[in-house]
Amino acid sequence: MATSFKQIEENLKTEAGKLLDAGKVSMVLAYGRGYDEKHPLPYVARSLADVDGMVFNEYCTANLARYLVRYPRGTKIGIAAKAADSRAVIQLIQEDKVKRDDLVILGIPVYGMKNAKTDEAIDAKTTCGLYNPVIYDVLLGEEVHGQPVLSPYEVLEKVEAMGQDERFAFWKKELDRCIRCYACRKACPMCYCDPCFIDQNKPKWGEKSPETGGNLMYHLTRFHHLAGRCIDCGECSRACPVDIPLYLFHKKVAKECEEMFGQAAGMSIDEKPALINFRVEDSDKILE
Amino acid sequence: MSRIGVFVCHCGLNIAKTVRVSELAQFAATLPDVVVAKDYKFMCSTPGQEMIANDIKEHRLDRVIVTACSPLMHEQTFRKVLSASGLNQYLLTIVNIREQVSWVTHDIDEGTAKSKALLNGAVNRARLLAPLTSRVIDVNPDVMVVGGGIAGIQAALELANTGRKVYLVEKNSTIGGHMAQFDKTFPTLDCSACILTPKMDSVMQNKNITLMTSCEVSEVKGYVGNFDITVKQKARYVDHDKCNACLACTEKCPGKGVSEWDEGLVKRKAIYIPFPQAVPQKPIIDRDACTYFIKGKCRLCEKVCEQKAIDFEQQDTFSTMKVGAVIVATGYDLMDTKPLVQYGYGKYPGVYNALEVERLFNSAGPTGGKVTMRDGKEPQAIAILHCIGSRDKNNYEHCSRVCCMYSLKFAHLFKEKTSADVYQFYIDMRAAGKGYEEFYNRIIEEDVKFIRGKGARVAESADEPGRLIVEAEDTITGKFIKLPVDMVVLSPAMKPRADSKDLARLFNLSTDKYGFFMERHPKLAPLSTMSEGIFIAGVCQSPKDIPDTVAQANGAAAEALTIVVKDKMELEATTAMVNPASCCGCQNCVRVCPYGAPFFKEDKGVSEINEALCKGCGLCASVCPSSAIIARHFTNEQVLAEMEGLMEF
Numbered sequence: 001m002a003t004s005f006k007q008i009e010e011n012l013k014t015e016a017g018k019l020l021d022a023g024k025v026s027m028v029l030a031y032g033r034g035y036d037e038k039h040p041l042p043y044v045a046r047s048l049a050d051v052d053g054m055v056f057n058e059y060c061t062a063n064l065a066r067y068l069v070r071y072p073r074g075t076k077i078g079i080a081a082k083a084a085d086s087r088a089v090i091q092l093i094q095e096d097k098v099k100r101d102d103l104v105i106l107g108i109p110v111y112g113m114k115n116a117k118t119d120e121a122i123d124a125k126t127t128c129g130l131y132n133p134v135i136y137d138v139l140l141g142e143e144v145h146g147q148p149v150l151s152p153y154e155v156l157e158k159v160e161a162m163g164q165d166e167r168f169a170f171w172k173k174e175l176d177r178c179i180r181c182y183a184c185r186k187a188c189p190m191c192y193c194d195p196c197f198i199d200q201n202k203p204k205w206g207e208k209s210p211e212t213g214g215n216l217m218y219h220l221t222r223f224h225h226l227a228g229r230c231i232d233c234g235e236c237s238r239a240c241p242v243d244i245p246l247y248l249f250h251k252k253v254a255k256e257c258e259e260m261f262g263q264a265a266g267m268s269i270d271e272k273p274a275l276i277n278f279r280v281e282d283s284d285k286i287l288e
Numbered sequence: 289m290s291r292i293g294v295f296v297c298h299c300g301l302n303i304a305k306t307v308r309v310s311e312l313a314q315f316a317a318t319l320p321d322v323v324v325a326k327d328y329k330f331m332c333s334t335p336g337q338e339m340i341a342n343d344i345k346e347h348r349l350d351r352v353i354v355t356a357c358s359p360l361m362h363e364q365t366f367r368k369v370l371s372a373s374g375l376n377q378y379l380l381t382i383v384n385i386r387e388q389v390s391w392v393t394h395d396i397d398e399g400t401a402k403s404k405a406l407l408n409g410a411v412n413r414a415r416l417l418a419p420l421t422s423r424v425i426d427v428n429p430d431v432m433v434v435g436g437g438i439a440g441i442q443a444a445l446e447l448a449n450t451g452r453k454v455y456l457v458e459k460n461s462t463i464g465g466h467m468a469q470f471d472k473t474f475p476t477l478d479c480s481a482c483i484l485t486p487k488m489d490s491v492m493q494n495k496n497i498t499l500m501t502s503c504e505v506s507e508v509k510g511y512v513g514n515f516d517i518t519v520k521q522k523a524r525y526v527d528h529d530k531c532n533a534c535l536a537c538t539e540k541c542p543g544k545g546v547s548e549w550d551e552g553l554v555k556r557k558a559i560y561i562p563f564p565q566a567v568p569q570k571p572i573i574d575r576d577a578c579t580y581f582i583k584g585k586c587r588l589c590e591k592v593c594e595q596k597a598i599d600f601e602q603q604d605t606f607s608t609m610k611v612g613a614v615i616v617a618t619g620y621d622l623m624d625t626k627p628l629v630q631y632g633y634g635k636y637p638g639v640y641n642a643l644e645v646e647r648l649f650n651s652a653g654p655t656g657g658k659v660t661m662r663d664g665k666e667p668q669a670i671a672i673l674h675c676i677g678s679r680d681k682n683n684y685e686h687c688s689r690v691c692c693m694y695s696l697k698f699a700h701l702f703k704e705k706t707s708a709d710v711y712q713f714y715i716d717m718r719a720a721g722k723g724y725e726e727f728y729n730r731i732i733e734e735d736v737k738f739i740r741g742k743g744a745r746v747a748e749s750a751d752e753p754g755r756l757i758v759e760a761e762d763t764i765t766g767k768f769i770k771l772p773v774d775m776v777v778l779s780p781a782m783k784p785r786a787d788s789k790d791l792a793r794l795f796n797l798s799t800d801k802y803g804f805f806m807e808r809h810p811k812l813a814p815l816s817t818m819s820e821g822i823f824i825a826g827v828c829q830s831p832k833d834i835p836d837t838v839a840q841a842n843g844a845a846a847e848a849l850t851i852v853v854k855d856k857m858e859l860e861a862t863t864a865m866v867n868p869a870s871c872c873g874c875q876n877c878v879r880v881c882p883y884g885a886p887f888f889k890e891d892k893g894v895s896e897i898n899e900a901l902c903k904g905c906g907l908c909a910s911v912c913p914s915s916a917i918i919a920r921h922f923t924n925e926q927v928l929a930e931m932e933g934l935m936e937f
């Protein structure tokens with residue numbers, strides 16, 4: 001049986017309290033109350049007194065690894081990390097944005113998370129489908145086992161069946177709806193560039209107002225920048241106010257990358273990011 | 289507003305036959321900012337160069353575009369024309385319409401159209417070019433040679449004789465390499481030691497050479513002209529400064545190790561010199577064989593050593609040398625033939641590999657130069673199997689180049705030292721060096737039997753215990769043969785050193801798929817590498833014989849000298865730099881740079897590029913997600929403008 005959300009919340013408070021009290025970390029990244037139960041917010045506890053403000057429920061989908069890069073290198077941070085979030089933490093360690101030794105990872109096994117907008121259960125269709133964190137120091141609930149294990153790439157069947165023209169039409173239609181709020185980028189743990197290429201003016205890589213050319217430039221480049229790095233948390237798509245299924249593209253790129261280099265993003269701190277690690281034995285398929 | 293001059297070269301008919309050159313010049317004249325456009329038969333000729341120089345003055349040009357051959361050929365030529373005319377040399381653009389256009393098409397319409405597109409892009413880019421200043425750096429006059437085989441010895445001596453200080457780093461306890469293991473050398477059959485040991489001694493005696501045996505390179509920093517190389521001195525447990533080479537210790541030592549020098553055929557002491565002419569003549573202790581290190585008791589060597597040179601407490605030490613250039617000459621290993629189970633090496637005592645046989649012939653070897661087998665008997669019939677693992681897609685595709693010849697040498701020596709019948713199993717007889725065909729003919733006359741067909745299998749004889757059967761197809765008669773012999777000699781593929789890829793990583797060298805170091809250009813720069821200031825010589829580059837090895841060593845010494853002979857050198861100005869305000873600290877640049885130029889500054893959280901190491905390849909700029917990297921001479925604006933120009937067509 002999966003540990004209840006309430007129990008996880010209790011454990012989270014206890015463990016965070018212990019860490020802060022012992023001075024092992026200077027902050028704990030977790031979730032706090034939002035304007036209602038369905039919209040919990042990212043929350044930073046810096047002292048024992050802050051711990052009470054923490055919550056955990058089925059709507060705590062945000063990937064807190066997003067915030068790790070905000071703090072100066074060397075800051076000791078405790079972080080609540082669900083299954084996919086832990087992969088983001090690993091990927092950030094691989095990219096040397098954070099150091100393993102500076103982190104205390106409070107792993108959260110998840111079952112029954114929900115999309116606040118639709119109230120649908122979140123599963124392998126829109127995320128990587130893992131139940132248990134890949135890496136953690138403390139586990140805040142019992143590991144989830146016995147649940148159906150689905151391939152995160154099954155959902156791709158429909159787009160993969162499309163012909164080239166049809167596929168382009170599909171993505172053009174989807175991306176044309178983008179209002180360029182950049183919520184996807186803000187939600188993404190791997191989109192940490194400051195400034196993002198699309199914000200630059202010299203040279204100007206693409207139009208900034210929402211129109212086809214600029215939208216394609218932004219999104220296609222972003223997909224490309226996340227190749228081999230996206231850990232399939234699905235937060236970009238959940239953050240999108242106009243519900244563009246960005247996860248489909250990210251999953252497709254992740255799948256190709258995994259097939260080509262035999263490694264999925266954020267699965268082991270000993271690996272190097274697939275696309276900037278040349279190995280002689282790498283497949284040449286990428287050149288085709 | 290720029291004032292651009294465009295100069296279109298015919299390259300005789302090389303370009304003119306598939307590009308309408310005058311049309312191209314007329315087209316150029318219509319492009320914005322182009323104030324003069326001309327075509328000419330040979331732009332690189334003196335009149336061609338003068339034409340450009342005159343036009344620079346007459347039309348007050350501030351950008352020059354030459355549409356001609358690859359910049360690898362004449363970029364320097366035209367840069368000099370600009371400099372001499374008072375223009376910064378980086379304001380030159382070369383458009384390659386020979387290799388990239390005329391040589392890849394037969395269609396003059398297509399050729400002309402593509403040339404126009406390339407030129408249009410180049411004009412767009414030329415406008416945005418900025419003058420750049422080359423960097424001048426100091427050059428350290430010393431050289432390091434890594435590997436003390438014949439290649440390294442030769443290179444070190446050549447350099448030392450010009451007065452350079454040379455560090456010769458050898459991982460074994462003696463220099464000499466494989467050549468020191470041989471008895472005779474083909475094709476002349478002169479005694480290997482007689483020609484090699486004088487050179488080894490010269491190394492020892494030469495005041496300009498610092499000989500560093502039992503040493504390995506552990507870290508390489510810096511760049512051409514200014515390398516900082518850290519060398520690990522492995523503990524020898526003998527203080528060579530005190531040791532007077534009396535070798536009393538080696539007599540008393542009870543420890544037993546395996547003699548690497550004799551290819552494991554015999555044992556040696558735990559404190560030892562590998563062979564009598566070793567240089568230096570001073571012993572080392574093999575920890576794994578030493579009774580004291582194993583059991584905690586013995587120290588006999590210490591007792592007999594009057595010099596008090598034995599030091600069981602000795603540790604590995606590290607020291608850093610500063611040099612201007614490096615020659616890597618680390619040689620080869622023979623392929624391990626055990627995995628080729630069909631040949632029974634390691635299983636049947638009668639099967640030998642080539643280096644073992646070299647030791648059997650050698651008078652300083654395990655048998656004192658007598659050809660006796662592991663069972664003490666002299667063989668009556670011997671089969672030498674060529675191409676074991678070489679010319680073999682499942683193992684090494686290359687021809688090891690020396691096996692045919694040393695197999696002939698073996699045949700001769702077997703004939704000289706035994707009364708055995710000698711059979712050569714070969715695929716093709718490759719005898720392409722000076723005096724080699726003659727050597728081959730000589731051996732034919734010595735009544736050696738040649739069977740054209742690769743040895744397929746070695747099995748134990750069912751009828752005569754202890755004898756071996758070699759199976760092969762004689763491709764001349766088409767018959768399948770089974771030949772009973774006493775001894776089988778395998779001529780295995782020469783392969784790169786087991787650690788060649790690690791060394792490549794240290795020195796930033798490229799290797800081929802097997803691990804042989806890659807030259808900068810297979811024909812025109814066979815001794816240079818992609819890392820400026822690092823040269824290669826000998827078999828570490830590819831299999832070859834001693835004459836070729838020595839020739840390469842001399843060449844590499846000369847190449848190294850061209851660098852260290854100057855006290856200053858100019859480096860290309862086309863390097864990359866990081867704009868710290870845009871850098872997100874992802875370190876992609878650090879990971880992709882093949883030259884190790886970018887480094888991460890922990891305190892600022894951004895990357896920076898060491899200009900002296902940067903070769904301007906632009907990889908970092910292309911992987912930088914936040915486009916924080918400015919590749920000088922190929923800035924994003926310049927490249928985008930060029931692409932726009934190209935895409936207008």
Ligand SMILES: Cc1cc2nc3c(=O)[nH]c(=O)nc-3n(C[C@H](O)[C@H](O)[C@H](O)COP(=O)(O)OP(=O)(O)OC[C@H]3O[C@@H](n4cnc5c(N)ncnc54)[C@H](O)[C@@H]3O)c2cc1C
Nearest residue numbers: 435437438439459465466473474618619620826827833834
């Ligand atoms: C069985 C056999 C017989 C041959 N007979 C002949 C012949 O008769 N005539 C002929 O012309 N050619 C012959 N050859 C070819 C000959 O051996 C080579 O051409 C020659 O030895 C190449 O010299 P080298 O210096 O490149 O390499 P090596 O002789 O291999 O020397 C390399 C040296 O570098 C050292 N080293 C290796 N790695 C490192 C490291 N990481 N750091 C420091 N030092 C290192 C090694 O210890 C060694 O001392 C024969 C080859 C074989 C296999």
Ligand code: SF4
Nearest residue numbers: 178179181182184240
């Ligand atoms: S969140 Fe949606 S609307 Fe906003 S930029 Fe991303 S895709 Fe466009």
Ligand code: SF4
Nearest residue numbers: 188230231233234236
């Ligand atoms: S691209 Fe989307 S799914 Fe991938 S890591 Fe970023 S937010 Fe998560």
Ligand code: SF4
Nearest residue numbers: 191193196197222225
């Ligand atoms: S889209 Fe690319 S440049 Fe922008 S933040 Fe994401 S990874 Fe960085």
Ligand code: SF4
Nearest residue numbers: 871872874875877912
């Ligand atoms: S790739 Fe670009 S953003 Fe990343 S560290 Fe290097 S310079 Fe900075």
Ligand code: SF4
Nearest residue numbers: 881902903905906908
């Ligand atoms: S331009 Fe090339 S050499 Fe220079 S830093 Fe970038 S990757 Fe390295």
